Amino acid sequence: MCRTCGCEHASKTTLKLETDLLAKNDRLAEALRAKLEHDRIVALNLIGSPGAGKTTLLEATLNQLRDLRIAVIEGDQATDHDAQRIARTGRPVFQVNTGAGCHLDASMIEHGLSHVAPAARSLLMIENVGNLVCPAMFDLGERAKVVVMSTTEGDDKPLKYPHVFRAATALVLTKSDLLPHLDIDPAVIVANARRVQPALHVFPVSAKTGAGMAEWCGWIRSQLEAS
């Protein structure tokens, strides 16, 4: 609805089609969730803009959690650059290329699982397509959605893109080492994020310096222990 003149101009056709697609995805995601819970596999769905630092965070996380079994599914429109980076850490990884697609869906995860074949009592890290918008709508059967946001992105993003923050369990604030060079107060980012989702766990990190990685990795361990 137009906020200024109150007219309706959103496409109802679009909304109906989206609803059908989402319902189909939700059914498959629920089946995946049941299967993963049965096998005590904890799946985390990492969502953030292109360049938020998702892959670098993943590399640092895999290096810190060497004692855990972790498989990775990577999503990008094109290239297998991220899968190559993860493969160098020695972990099983599968790259999904979505082409023009803007998000991973449950069928892609089901397919990826057949490739990475995670063991029982292990972690599955899913790096979604770089997009702070659409992945919020698509359940992948994960335990939790984690927003990955760079401190360089500014403090009002949780308010401007509320859907993904509302759907998330945790927020990782990356590139904290750049804060001295930015006119950005991370406390404002966190306050805005908690206005949208009060229960959000927040982890400021720098994958470059290692700051904050222990807390983030501790939270991941707690998720696995609770499974």
Place this chain on the structure above:
Amino acid sequence: MCRTCGCEHASKTTLKLETDLLAKNDRLAEALRAKLEHDRIVALNLIGSPGAGKTTLLEATLNQLRDLRIAVIEGDQATDHDAQRIARTGRPVFQVNTGAGCHLDASMIEHGLSHVAPAARSLLMIENVGNLVCPAMFDLGERAKVVVMSTTEGDDKPLKYPHVFRAATALVLTKSDLLPHLDIDPAVIVANARRVQPALHVFPVSAKTGAGMAEWCGWIRSQLEAS
């Protein structure tokens, strides 16, 4: 298609629905383009991730081009923060809130035009929803798509998100003042962008220091003069 095992797992239903929606949007966008060209209004469609610096670039651009008539349409999922910022520059602005939607479409621009009512021989700057993926698919009747990408986003983004770079006429590389603090070579970003779109005009800028703004604003003037 799965690159590893060659199976087809993309949803054909989704693709068919997208094709219908895009065709409907394209028809409206062509009508808008004809109207804008008739009135010699040059519309630029700014596309970039959340936090790429689109609004800050727009503010600096409006301040540099004080002698030109410029109207602005702002797209965000929620809030009118950006419209408020633009309004403070004294220009006519209309905020579109897309709710769960991930991009502006031609019907939203048609609607926004009825609010900002640009004069003949003027500029219309459109700031799309922060998303490097979906807006690439939706023609808004613009003269040119401009990718706005922060130097902090890393050098491989043009290869990983090729659709938007292929559709673009220009690339503005923002936050160049942060380069001394990053392990990123902007020449690699540009080389990768030109692998996808060889004809791309590239403008490295810092809205903070003003570096590169004259070249970017000169290009905008040339677009208006060619109309």
